Amino acid sequence: MMNQGKVDVLLGLQWGDEGKGKVVDVLTPRYDVIARFQGGPNAGHTLEFEGQKYVLRSIPSGIFQGGKVNIIGNGVVLAPDLFMEEAKALEASGHELRTRLHISKKAHLIMPTHRLLDAAYEAQKGKNKVGTTGKGIGPTYTDKVSRNGLRVGDILENFPEKYAAAKARHEAILKSLAFSVDSQEFTEVEKKWLEGVEYLRQFPIVDSEHEINCILRSGKSVLCEGAQGTMLDVDFGSYPFVTSSNTICAGACTGLGIGPNKIGDVYGIMKAYCTRVGAGPFPTELFDETGKKIRDLGHEYGAVTGRERRCGWIDLVALRYAIMVNGVTKLIMMKSDVLDGFDTIKACVAYKQHGQQIDYFPYNIEEGIEPVYEELSGWQTDMTKFTSEDEFPEAFKNYIRFLEQQLETPICIISIGPDRAQTIVRNGK
Numbered sequence: 001m002m003n004q005g006k007v008d009v010l011l012g013l014q015w016g017d018e019g020k021g022k023v024v025d026v027l028t029p030r031y032d033v034i035a036r037f038q039g040g041p042n043a044g045h046t047l048e049f050e051g052q053k054y055v056l057r058s059i060p061s062g063i064f065q066g067g068k069v070n071i072i073g074n075g076v077v078l079a080p081d082l083f084m085e086e087a088k089a090l091e092a093s094g095h096e097l098r099t100r101l102h103i104s105k106k107a108h109l110i111m112p113t114h115r116l117l118d119a120a121y122e123a124q125k126g127k128n129k130v131g132t133t134g135k136g137i138g139p140t141y142t143d144k145v146s147r148n149g150l151r152v153g154d155i156l157e158n159f160p161e162k163y164a165a166a167k168a169r170h171e172a173i174l175k176s177l178a179f180s181v182d183s184q185e186f187t188e189v190e191k192k193w194l195e196g197v198e199y200l201r202q203f204p205i206v207d208s209e210h211e212i213n214c215i216l217r218s219g220k221s222v223l224c225e226g227a228q229g230t231m232l233d234v235d236f237g238s239y240p241f242v243t244s245s246n247t248i249c250a251g252a253c254t255g256l257g258i259g260p261n262k263i264g265d266v267y268g269i270m271k272a273y274c275t276r277v278g279a280g281p282f283p284t285e286l287f288d289e290t291g292k293k294i295r296d297l298g299h300e301y302g303a304v305t306g307r308e309r310r311c312g313w314i315d316l317v318a319l320r321y322a323i324m325v326n327g328v329t330k331l332i333m334m335k336s337d338v339l340d341g342f343d344t345i346k347a348c349v350a351y352k353q354h355g356q357q358i359d360y361f362p363y364n365i366e367e368g369i370e371p372v373y374e375e376l377s378g379w380q381t382d383m384t385k386f387t388s389e390d391e392f393p394e395a396f397k398n399y400i401r402f403l404e405q406q407l408e409t410p411i412c413i414i415s416i417g418p419d420r421a422q423t424i425v426r427n428g429k
Contacts, residue, residue: 075255
């Protein structure tokens with residue numbers, strides 16, 4: 001259950017795409033407020049219910065539960081044009097946003113020139129490119145840290161002058177990089193972006209840190225929603241193949257303005273296997289037919305980019321590390337149904353590196369890492385229609401017990417399909 005006067009945090013434990021949006025939607029009825037604390041429109045949270053499919057990029061996933069306040073926190077980077085597109089699509093499908101969606105004045109704005117800088121920096125790296133989504137996330141966070149950023153609060157006063165100065169600075173950088181820009185195409189993008197800024201003004205633009213702390217003092221409960229995953233954290237992920245924000249639990253404190261003593265439960269979400277999008281090391285990646293089968297069964301394609309996800313067996317070394325740095329109290333396992341037809345399931349329990357077996361996540365996993373697997377019997381049962389854990393086959397129950405023993409953390413929720421209804425909350429968990 002939720003903690004009144006506390007924030008519970010929900011975040012991904014792998015390389016993102018764990019299914020956070022669905023779980024936020026399922027948990028929202030327990031909470032008064034849902035708040036997004038980091039990331040930008042490079043994150044795509046997919047939700048399915050009542051025969052409809054929705055993809056959220058910047059808007060918290062609690063927006064579908066009537067009457068709940070949803071907050072976009074200061075740790076988020078926001079693209080006004082993409083936000084407008086996303087919000088208008090939700091409004092067209094009958095979801096009222098303008099009073100329930102509050103936006104932090106301190107959230108930074110992704111400018112059109114940030115996307116150009118993203119492309120320019122990736123082009124410079126050549127074969128060492130990170131594989132970004134090209135949404136301008138990294139350059140926006142770079143401007144934030146270098147104290148050159150534009151924030152949502154800036155649209156309320158002297159915005160044309162502030163925007164012109166920031167744009168001119170970016171243009172000088174692009175010129176120094178000899179990066180060619182299609183001026184006609186940019187003009188169209190900029191026009192839509194400025195429309196998005198005007199649209200943004202129609203929402204409550206708030207001092208979100210004061211708002212959230214007032215909510216907590218009144219005894220209400222808050223669920224904090226993270227984007228991406230722990231292994232993409234800028235400090236603790238597989239650097240440099242990471243995102244530009246802190247995706248771990250500590251990011252909820254800096255991304256919303258709450259003290260660490262206000263953290264209640266930390267829900268860590270994982271898939272029953274593992275995926276990754278873009279470049280970077282991935283110890284358990286499968287390049288064979290099994291990997292292709294997991295991708296096809298799990299529809300593993302990016303919600304925002306459509307990019308093919310790399311697939312592999314579950315990595316318990318990386319998960320133990322993620323649980324440790326986040327202080328996870330409860331686990332949520334997604335996409336168990338994808339493995340329903342497999343004879344054998346594998347789980348990586350250790351790594352071999354330079355001839356030694358290790359059970360911890362090392363500084364560098366880019367080379368010389370060989371996964372050590374344990375094999376478990378598959379359950380070979382279609383579980384997608386189950387409504388209770390009592391129906392689980394014994395082999396699947398063994399898989400759950402094995403994971404809980406290895407990770408020393410209880411699995412409290414199990415997803416057996418994409419729909420909201422295909423979610424099993426375990427008894428006593």
